[in-house]
Amino acid sequence: MQVRSDVRLADLTTLAVGGPAERLIEVETAAELVTAVRDADESGRPLLVLGGGSNLIAPDEGWPGDVVAVRSRGIERTGNSLTVQAGEDWDHLVGYTVEAGLAGMEALSGIPGSTGATPVQNVGAYGQEVAQTITEVHAYDRHEKTQRVLSPADCGFAYRDSRLKREPGRFVVLEVTFALHRGELSRPVGYAELARSLGIEVGETAPLAAVRDAVLALRRGKGMVWDPADPDSRSAGSFFTNPIVPAERAVEGCPSWPAGDGRVKLSAAWLVQHAGFGRGTRDGHVGTSSRHSLALTTEDGATAAELLAFAGRIVATVEERFGVTLDREPTAVRP
Incomplete structure (x- = not known):
């Protein structure tokens, strides 16, 4: 296992936000992973287990404990x-x-x-x-x-x-x-x-x-294949899941698909667009992708707080206009 203390979470996540990790522990086997987790738990240190970092909104204040980066292969x-x-x-x-x-x-x-x-x-x-x-x-x-x-x-x-x-x-x-x-x-x-x-x-x-x-x-046409040279891929992919609602609450004009038990799945992308957040909508250092409204992207200088505030405005506007609540896909962690 390698232990480092000079790493920002922003450098380990595709959304590129997040402060410093107190201790970054890189493990290369399942046994090392279990050992690192047990050590953190037994010592009482806050633990964050990190895979590819593509579904994570890391905290701006960083992580005051162990970040275990899973590097096992096979x-x-x-x-x-x-x-x-x-x-x-x-x-x-x-x-x-x-x-x-x-x-x-x-x-x-x-x-x-x-x-x-x-x-x-x-x-x-x-x-x-x-x-x-x-x-x-x-x-x-x-x-x-x-x-x-x-x-x-x-x-x-x-x-x-x-x-x-x-x-x-x-x-x-x-x-x-x-x-x-x-x-x-x-x-x-x-x-x-x-x-x-x-x-x-x-x-x-x-x-x-x-x-x-x-x-x-x-996926490349939507900016959803990770590429450091593509600013539209600086995202977590689809930021919201397609909401599933009772069929009688389907939104007029919104594409939908049967979801069983008298429910339908609505297009989150349509809801976001028709709530006024189309492709390329920007607010400070964050916004929607220029190629897909369901992906939220960041620029240099962006913070997790800024990103979550923008996402919150989308959720509130969709709920106000259509009576539908959007659920976030990526996980926002807190120490």
Whole structure:
């Protein structure tokens, strides 16, 4: 393990906000990760576990304790099953599955961050989500002070949600096991925009590599592939989830999709745009992306407080105009 004290959280997150970390501890194995977490807990030091930093709004005052950066790597294959270390780069893993002829993750290409973070948020895009492929989450339970293997039922997956997210700080993901499908064709494409770009109908399949390339192109067009040279990628991707409401509360003109149990999922991007926060809306050092209104971006000099205040104005305006409450995707941490 390496311990440093000269690092700003802004340099470890894609939103590039956040003050200094009192102690940055970089771990390269699951065992080191458990040791670092136990040491912080036993000493009473505040603990922040950090993966790829792509879903985090770090505090301006910094972190007065241990920031454990998960750098573990490794993909172990058994048949069509992959057990992946928490620190493995997510898009690298997706690329691996496509090259290996394993279907089930291809539409999740280009999402920044680490593999260990994906079950927490139940990451999803373009008609796929990780809950469809996860069979086990190996985690350290800080409450019980022991390692556990969580089944999908234990994880309580829901739309962009899980038990791991609902019990913040309790579980530290060590590795994740996925079950995929062997073959050169994707799983049925369930997202209309992706199907159109592939020239197929929703529900049809396409070569894995073609789906990956199409998703990467779509995401780049929206500034949602991390690129230090692209100011529109200085974000956390989609800042708000698509709200799910009773069908009778659907907003006139807003695109919607069936969400089961008499509910519909509304387009958060449409709500944000029609609340007056279209692409490229700026307020100080923060604003909406010039290519996608659902992504909030920062410039040099931005603070977490400034970003959260801007996001709060969007939430308040959408609620006032449409009676719908937007929920934030990235996590804002406090010491």
